[in-house]
Amino acid sequence: MNRYQTVRPEQKYTAKMFDRQFPTDDACLEQVKEWRFPGGVALCVNCKVRRKHYRVTGRMAYACYACGNHLFPLAGTIFHKSTTSLRTWFYVIRLMASTRVGISAKQIQRETGVTYKTAWRMMKQVRTLMEDRIYLKGPVEMDEAEFGGSDSNKPEHLRGKAKATVFGIVERKGKVVARIVPDATKESILPIVGEVLPPKTTIYSDESATLALVKWMGKSHKHLTVNHSEAYVNGNAHTNTIDGFWSLVKRGIKGVYYQVGAEYLQSYINEYSFRYNRRKVMRPMFSLLAERTPRQVCPSAREQRLLGS
Numbered sequence: 181m182n183r184y185q186t187v188r189p190e191q192k193y194t195a196k197m198f199d200r201q202f203p204t205d206d207a208c209l210e211q212v213k214e215w216r217f218p219g220g221v222a223l224c225v226n227c228k229v230r231r232k233h234y235r236v237t238g239r240m241a242y243a244c245y246a247c248g249n250h251l252f253p254l255a256g257t258i259f260h261k262s263t264t265s266l267r268t269w270f271y272v273i274r275l276m277a278s279t280r281v282g283i284s285a286k287q288i289q290r291e292t293g294v295t296y297k298t299a300w301r302m303m304k305q306v307r308t309l310m311e312d313r314i315y316l317k318g319p320v321e322m323d324e325a326e327f328g329g330s331d332s333n334k335p336e337h338l339r340g341k342a343k344a345t346v347f348g349i350v351e352r353k354g355k356v357v358a359r360i361v362p363d364a365t366k367e368s369i370l371p372i373v374g375e376v377l378p379p380k381t382t383i384y385s386d387e388s389a390t391l392a393l394v395k396w397m398g399k400s401h402k403h404l405t406v407n408h409s410e411a412y413v414n415g416n417a418h419t420n421t422i423d424g425f426w427s428l429v430k431r432g433i434k435g436v437y438y439q440v441g442a443e444y445l446q447s448y449i450n451e452y453s454f455r456y457n458r459r460k461v462m463r464p465m466f467s468l469l470a471e472r473t474p475r476q477v478c479p480s481a482r483e484q485r486l487l488g489s
């Protein structure tokens with residue numbers, strides 16, 4: 181039995197649960213407000229003190245109880261100035277969180293009724309929330325993969341273009357870090373190895389040039405002299421984890437990648453990494469993603485003024 185086929189009760193988040201938790205736009209707004217300003221308590225820029233804010237009926241805003249100054253929980257978030265209903269946004273987040281191999285903009289369009297263009301833009305925004313900065317522990321496997329390498333299925337104008345190299349490091353039974361690199365040279369790969377792996381990590385890799393480069397780093401970079409001294413070369417059987425990750429991503433983005441181009445590949449890889457890295461977290465994937473929505477991805481003009489920038 182494939183253990184990933186079974187969703188554990190703690191990870192389950194059904195359509196029914198979604199409908200119950202977020203029946204309206206107001207329920208979604210209230211949740212974003214709670215994540216961002218728990219209890220509605222926030223700095224009132226007018227009173228210059230932290231005060232409780234109350235919902236303003238008919239507006240996506242809350243007001244300071246003392247002076248009535250408005251607070252906008254959606255300002256600067258991926259929802260900023262969007263004309264799409266907040267509940268539709270939440271629904272898209274649920275769809276993107278609940279898939280394993282990915283979901284297309286076409287399917288989002290069908291399920292939500294928004295235009296294809298809007299669906300595509302929403303997904304792009306949601307992906308910005310899926311970027312992780314994480315560190316790994318050994319033993320790890322590392323490998324590089326080519327994306328967009330085959331010309332046979334591409335339209336004429338894309339042939340020979342849009343080829344990208346992705347470098348990946350994965351913990352066995354753990355998390356993954358995968359980044360687009362300009363090439364598989366040491367200048368591209370070693371900084372990533374140095375950034376995400378602690379000293380003396382055991383590394384498994386196939387017999388590609390990658391491992392040789394890591395060994396080379398161990399000898400030549402004094403800060404990292406002992407970092408990867410225990411590097412072993414193993415057969416293909418020992419890179420099953422990273423191979424599995426590549427095939428998951430490739431299966432998912434096959435067909436869409438040629439259309440979106442290399443500039444979006446990293447965000448697609450982030451999307452797959454985000455879900456992969458949380459597959460064993462005993463909470464619904466939807467919650468893990470949705471609670472990132474208060475993140476400031478595009479500070480509003482008002483907030484920029486307040487920050488003095």
Ligand SMILES: [Zn+2]
Pocket residue numbers: 224225226227228231244245246247248249
């Ligand atoms: Zn006030």
